[in-house]
Amino acid sequence: xxxxxCHVPVLVIGSGLxxxxxxxxxxxxGHEVLLVSESDHLGGGNSELAQGGIIYKAAEGTAAEEAxxxxxxxxxxxxxxxxxxxxxxxxxxGPACVDKVLLERVQVPFDKGPDGAWDLTREGGxxxxxxxxxxxxxxxxxMDGITEKVRAHRNVRILYRHAAVDxxxxxxxxxxxxxxYEVENRCLGAYVLNEANGETLTVIADHTVLATGGVGxxxxxxxxxxxxxxxxxxxxxxxxxxxxNLEFMQFHPTTLFSETASRCPLITxxxxxxxxxxVDDKGEPFMQRHDKRGDLAPRDIVSxxxxxxxxxxxxxxxxxxxxxxxxxLPTRFPTVFQxxxxxxxxxxxxxxxxxxxxxxxxxxxLVDVDGRTSMPGLYAVGECACTGLHGANRLASxxxxxxxxxxxxxxxxxAAGIAxxxxxxxxxxxxxxxxWEHEGDDENDDPALVSQDWASIRNTMxxxxxxxxxxxxxxxxxxEMRGLVRHIHDFYKHTPLSRRLLNLFQxxxxxxxxxxxxxxNKHSLGCHHRID
Numbered sequence: 001x002x003x004x005x006c007h008v009p010v011l012v013i014g015s016g017l018x019x020x021x022x023x024x025x026x027x028x029x030g031h032e033v034l035l036v037s038e039s040d041h042l043g044g045g046n047s048e049l050a051q052g053g054i055i056y057k058a059a060e061g062t063a064a065e066e067a068x069x070x071x072x073x074x075x076x077x078x079x080x081x082x083x084x085x086x087x088x089x090x091x092x093x094g095p096a097c098v099d100k101v102l103l104e105r106v107q108v109p110f111d112k113g114p115d116g117a118w119d120l121t122r123e124g125g126x127x128x129x130x131x132x133x134x135x136x137x138x139x140x141x142x143m144d145g146i147t148e149k150v151r152a153h154r155n156v157r158i159l160y161r162h163a164a165v166d167x168x169x170x171x172x173x174x175x176x177x178x179x180x181y182e183v184e185n186r187c188l189g190a191y192v193l194n195e196a197n198g199e200t201l202t203v204i205a206d207h208t209v210l211a212t213g214g215v216g217x218x219x220x221x222x223x224x225x226x227x228x229x230x231x232x233x234x235x236x237x238x239x240x241x242x243x244x245n246l247e248f249m250q251f252h253p254t255t256l257f258s259e260t261a262s263r264c265p266l267i268t269x270x271x272x273x274x275x276x277x278x279v280d281d282k283g284e285p286f287m288q289r290h291d292k293r294g295d296l297a298p299r300d301i302v303s304x305x306x307x308x309x310x311x312x313x314x315x316x317x318x319x320x321x322x323x324x325x326x327x328x329l330p331t332r333f334p335t336v337f338q339x340x341x342x343x344x345x346x347x348x349x350x351x352x353x354x355x356x357x358x359x360x361x362x363x364x365x366l367v368d369v370d371g372r373t374s375m376p377g378l379y380a381v382g383e384c385a386c387t388g389l390h391g392a393n394r395l396a397s398x399x400x401x402x403x404x405x406x407x408x409x410x411x412x413x414x415a416a417g418i419a420x421x422x423x424x425x426x427x428x429x430x431x432x433x434x435x436w437e438h439e440g441d442d443e444n445d446d447p448a449l450v451s452q453d454w455a456s457i458r459n460t461m462x463x464x465x466x467x468x469x470x471x472x473x474x475x476x477x478x479x480e481m482r483g484l485v486r487h488i489h490d491f492y493k494h495t496p497l498s499r500r501l502l503n504l505f506q507x508x509x510x511x512x513x514x515x516x517x518x519x520x521n522k523h524s525l526g527c528h529h530r531i532d
Contacts, residue, residue, distance in 0.1 A: 004199065004201045004202065005201075005202045005204070005430075005433075005435070006034075006201065006202070006203055006204065007204040007205075007425070007427070007430045008032065008033075008034040008189075008203060008204070008205050008206075009031055009032050009033075009205070009206050009207065009418055010023075010026055010031060010032070010033045010034065010205060010206065010207045010208075010209065010414055010418075011033075011034050011036070011189055011190060011203050011205035011207070011208045011209065012033055012034070012035045012036065012209040012211060013036045013164045013190060013192075013208070013209065013210050013211060013212060013232070014036070014037075014038075014045070014209075014210065014211030014212040014213060014232070014382065014384070015035055015036070015037035015038075015039075015042040015043055015044070015045070015147070015150075015158075015211075016043060016044075016045040016046065016047035016048075016143075016211060016213055016382055016383075016403065017047040017139075017142060017143065017146065017382065017400060017403040017404060017407065018047075018211045018381040018382025018383075018385075018402075018403035018404075018406060018407040019035065019209065019211030019381070019382065019407070020035075020042060020043075020143075020146045020147060020150050020407070021101065021146065021381075021403065021404050021407025021408050021411065022209050022211065022371075022379075022381055022407040022408070022410045022411040022414070023035050023150055023153075023156055023411070024101075024105075024146065024149055024150050024153065024156075024411070025407065025408050025410075025411025025412060025415070026155070026411045026414060026415055027150070027153040027154075027155035027156050028105075028153075029411070029412075029415040030155065031155060031414075031415055031418055032155050032156075032157070033155060033156045033157070034157050034159065034203065034205070035150070035156055035157070035158045035159070036158075036159050036162045036163070036164065036192055037158060037159065037160050037161070037162065038161070038162070038163045038212075038227045039160070039161065039227065040160050040161055041147075041160070042143075042147035042150060042151060042158065043143045043147055044225060044227060045212075045213040045214075045225045045227055045228060046139075046213050046214055046216075046223075046224055046225055046228060046383060046399075047139050047142070047143050047213075047382075047400065047403065048139045048140045048143040049139055049140075049223065049224075049225060049266065050138055050139025050142075050399065050400055051136040051137060051138060051139065051266055051268035051270065051335060051336070052121070052123050052131060052133060052136070052138060052268045052269055052270045052273075052396060052397050053110075053121060053123075053131040053132050053133030053134075053138040053270065053397050053400075054098065054102070054131065054132050054133075054138060054142065054397060054400040054401050054404070055070065055094060055130055055131055055132075055397050055398060055400075055401045056094075056095060056098050056118065056120065056130055056131065056132040057094075057095045057130055058120065058128040058129060058130040059117070059118075059120060059129070060128065063095065066128075066130070067088075067091040067092055068091075069127060069128060070090075070091045070094075070130065071087050071088065071091045072127070073125055073126055073127055073395055074087050074090070074091075074389070074390075074391075074395045074398065075087060075391070076125065076298075077125040077298040077299075077390075077391075077393050077394070077395035078389075078390050078391025078392055078393055078394070078395065078526065079391055079392040079393060079525050079526045080391065081391035081392040081525060081526065082388055082389060082390065082391030083387065083388025083389065083391075085369060085388070086369060086387045086388040086389040087388075087389060089369045089387075089389075089405065089409075090389055090398070090401060090402060090405055093405050093408075093409070094401050094404075094405055097401075097404050097405050097408050098132070098401070098404070101146075101404060101408060102142060102145070102146075102404070105149065106142070106145035106146050106148075106149055107145060108134065108141055108142050108145045109134060109141065110132040110133060110134050110138075110141070111132075111133055111134055111135065118132055119133070120132065121133055121270050121273055121274070122270075122273045122296075123269045123270055123272075123273045123296075123396035123397055124269050124272060124273070124293075124295075124296040124297060124298055124299060124302065124396050125296070125297070125298040125299075125395045125396055126273075126395070126396065126397075131270070131396075131397045133270065135331070135332060135333065135334050135335070136268050136270065136271075136332070136333040136334060136335045136336055137334070137335050138400070139400060142400065159192065159194075159201075161194070161195040161196055162192050162193060162194055162195065162201070163192065163193050163195065163231070163499055163502055163503075164190045164191070164192055164193075164210075164212070164231060164232075164235060165190070165191040165192065165193050165200060165436065165497070165502060166190065166191050166235055166238065166239075167187055167189075167190050167208070167235050167236070167238075167239045167241075167378070168187065168188040168189045168190055168191065168202070168203075168204070168433055169185050169186065169187055169188060169239050169375070170182060170184075170185055170186040170188060170429075171185040172185075172239070173188055173433050173434070174188075174429065174432050174433065177429070177432050179429070184376060185239075185240065185375060185376075186375065186376045186377045187205075187208050187239075187375050187376065187377035187378035188204055188205070188208075188377065188425060188429070188430075188433060189202070189203045189204045189205035189208055189433075190203055190205070190208060190235075191203070191436045193497060193499065193502060195498075195499045198496070198497065198498065200435075200436035200438075200497065202433060202434075202435055202436060204425060204430040204433060205377075205425075206377065206417075206418070206423050206424050206425050207377060207379065207414045207417060207418070207423060208377060208378050208379065209371070209379045209380070209381060209410060209414070210232040210235070210236070210365065210373075210378070210379065210380040210381070210384055210385070211232075211380070211381050211382045211384065211407070212227075212230075212231045212232040212382075212384050213225070213227065213228045213232075213382060213383050213384060214228040214230070214360065214361045214383040214384070215228060215229065215230035215233060215249070215358075215361045215510050215514070216228050216357075216358040216359060216360075216361070217229050217458075217507065218230060218358075218457055218458060218461050218507050218510055218511045218514075219249075219357075219358035219458055219461045219462050219466065220458040220459055220461070220462035220463075221255065221264050221355065221356075221357040221358060221462065222263060222264065222357050222358040222359070223252055223255050223263065223264055223265070223266045223357050223358070223359045224263065224358065224359070225263070226263065227503075228383075229503050229506050229507035229510065230361075230384070230506060230507060230509075230510030230511075230514075231502075231503075231506040231510075232364075232365060232380060232384035233246075233364060233365065233384060233509075233510045233513065233514075234505070234506040234507075234509040234510045234513075235506070236365045236373070236378075236380070237509060237510075237513050238509070239375065240375075241365055241366075241373050241374055241375050241378065242365070242366040242373065242374035243363070243364065243365055243366060243386070243513065243517075244363055244364070244365075244366040244386040244388070245362055245363030245364070245386050245388075245390075245391075245392075245517075246363040246364070246513055246514045246516075246517035246518075247363065247514065247517040247518040247520075247521045247527075247528040248361075248362035248363050248390070248391075248392050248393065248526060248527040248528055249358060249360075249361055249362070249363075249465075249514070249527055250299055250300065250359050250360040250361070250362055250390075250393060250394050250527045251299070251300075251303040251356040251357060251358055251359055251466070251467050251527070252266060252269075252299060252303070252356060252357055252359035252360070253269075253278070253299055253302035253303045253306055253354070253356050254266075254267040254268075254269070254271075254272075254278075254320050254352075254354040254356075255267060255354060255355060255356065255357035255359075256339060256340065256343075256352065256353070256354065257316070257317040257353035257354055257355045259316075264355070264357040265336075265339045266357075266359075267320055267336055267352055267354055268333065268335075268336060269299070269396050270333075271320065271322055271325065271333060271336065272295045272296060272320070273296065274322075274325050274326070274327050274332070275322075275324060275325045275326065276295070276320050276321060276322040276325055277295055277320070277321045277324075278295050278302070278306070278318060278319070278320055278321075278354075279318070279319050279320075279321050279351060280309060280313065280315070280318060280319070281313070281315050281318070281319070283319075283321070283351070286305070286309055287302065287305060289305075290302075290304075290305035290308070291305065298393055298395065299359075299393065299394070299396065300392075300393040300526050300527050300529065303356040303467055304467060304468065304529055306318055306354075306355070306356055307356065307467050307468060310355075316355070317353045317354060317355045318353075318354055318355070319351035319352060319353055319354065320351060320352045320354050321351040321352075322347050322348075322351075322352065323347075323348060323349060323350070323351070329347055329348050330348075333347075336352075340352055356467060358462075358466075360383065360390075360394050360399055361383055361384075362386070362390040362391070362392070362393065362394050362526075362527060363386045363514075363517070364380065364383065364384050364385045364386040365380040365384055365385050365386060366385075366386050367379070367380050367381070367385045367386065367387055367406070369387070369406075369409060370406075370409045370410055370412070370413035371385060371406050371407075371409060371410030371413065372413065376423070377423055377425075379410050379413070379414065381403065381406045381407050381410045382402075382403045382406070382407070383399065383403070385406065387402060387406060389402055390402075391526065392525045392526025392527055392528065393526035393527050438496065438497050447500070449491070450500055450501065450504050453484065453487075453488055453491075453504055453508070454504065454507070456480070456484055457481075457484060457507060457508055457511050460476075460477050460480045460481060460484075460511075461477070461511050461514075461515075463477075464476050464477035464480075464515075465477050465511075465514065465515050465518050467529060468529050468530075468531045469518060469528070469529060469530050469531065470530060470531050470532040471522075471532055472532075474515065474518055474519045475519070477515045477518075478515050478516065478519055481508070481511055481512045481515050482512070484508050484511075484512075485508055485509060485512050488504060488505060488508045489505070491504075492504070492505040
């Protein structure tokens with residue numbers, strides 16, 4: 001199959017808020033960027049699904065006082081397992097990034113109150129109202145604004161319906177060169193699959209930024225977009241890049257209950273921030289029995305409490321009662337209102353059936369405050385990166401701000417690297433990288449086979465590496481995932497490359513490394529809840 005070669009200054013893989021923030025920052029600084037999007041438009045991941053909003057700053061107190069208050073809330077939610085440096089970076093840089101990028105450059109129309117001031121809301125784990133929102137489709141509003149700027153920028157070239165296959169590195173991609181003797185293994189770019197024609201592009205890049213999003217689709221119930229199978233985690237693991245906190249998968253307490261949907265619609269935490277109550281099938285509130293913060297306890301505590309209630313009663317779901325919320329529900333929460341209306345529920349008059357679902361990955365590729373990984377030339381931002389900000393559990397509405405702050409910081413760091421010229425890959429090295437070779441010639445990319453493999457992965461991860469874990473459950477998961485990895489690797493090796501097959505290959509490897517990390521951590525903390 002014909003392949004193509006190109007050499008670019010910056011390759012950004014992923015087009016959510018983190019990838020777009022990095023690309024826009026670089027483009028505004030005058031640098032050319034090649035941006036890879038897995039969908040037929042910019043976005044297509046978790047950023048546009050975010051409902052609650054993005055942290056800004058509370059109206060009360062000085063900027064320094066608010067930074068300290070937010071820092072405390074993040075550390076408490078993360079069980080003080082957080083990187084203090086990362087937390088301080090977010091709290092100090094966050095308001096300025098929101099001001100300069102979202103409010104001034106992109107002009108996102110966040111909601112305001114009757115007095116013209118920002119309509120700040122509060123979510124679980126927050127001590128103050130400090131969250132900007134656009135009704136309950138804040139992520140979509142942000143992405144609509146930033147993608148318009150990225151698409152129109154003359155310094156950004158976009159590849160739609162393309163997906164990264166593997167990273168190019170000096171140790172593995174230049175087997176016949178002198179680089180194999182260098183101690184430092186450097187990233188050289190990536191192989192990228194063109195979904196439309198099946199061709200694989202060899203992209204040499206002086207700087208490569210991974211921004212592929214989360215891993216939720218490796219679990220049976222998830223709020224994540226279909227593309228969130230952990231492709232960056234899988235590629236980084238194969239390349240020997242440092243990973244961290246892989247055992248910490250956050251489950252959102254309230255997703256709309258469905259026994260058949262592949263993605264469970266999110267019921268925003270802001271609904272509880274405005275007065276919604278979690279109740280059992282008899283209409284009785286139960287959260288005060290589990291935590292003094294009640295319905296606004298951090299997500300790991302709420303999810304675990306809900307699972308305990310369901311296991312005790314045998315009920316398939318619980319309920320979120322919003323009937324006493326004072327806000328006009330169709331206006332304040334139009335997305336939730338419409339999604340519930342579609343299944344015959346009027347949230348103004350009856351409770352919403354909810355279950356926890358795999359939501360946000362607190363671990364990932366280990367990075368510093370500028371998104372640098374352990375491999376020179378490689379950066380990671382957004383949900384695929386582990387900044388250490390979240391520790392053992394993510395505080396609500398930190399994800400969009402983290403994507404923005406680290407996206408902007410990464411863009412600035414890469415721009416500085418380009419200006420210094422220290423990281424440019426010599427033309428001779430670029431020419432030595434071989435085209436993608438795939439041995440597969442068996443036409444067995446059968447949707448039924450792929451579907452069955454996904455069912456095995458998702459059920460194994462949900463049952464054994466889910467909200468509550470134990471030594472025996474994790475051992476069973478490890479044994480089953482080890483067999484699946486072997487089987488799918490052989491399947492992948494002997495089958496012509498396709499997007500469907502690529503997602504399966506990346507997903508199973510991600511599930512395997514997450515399972516191993518969960519086995520290694522024998523302490524129960526935050527999202528990693530060990531019942532033994």
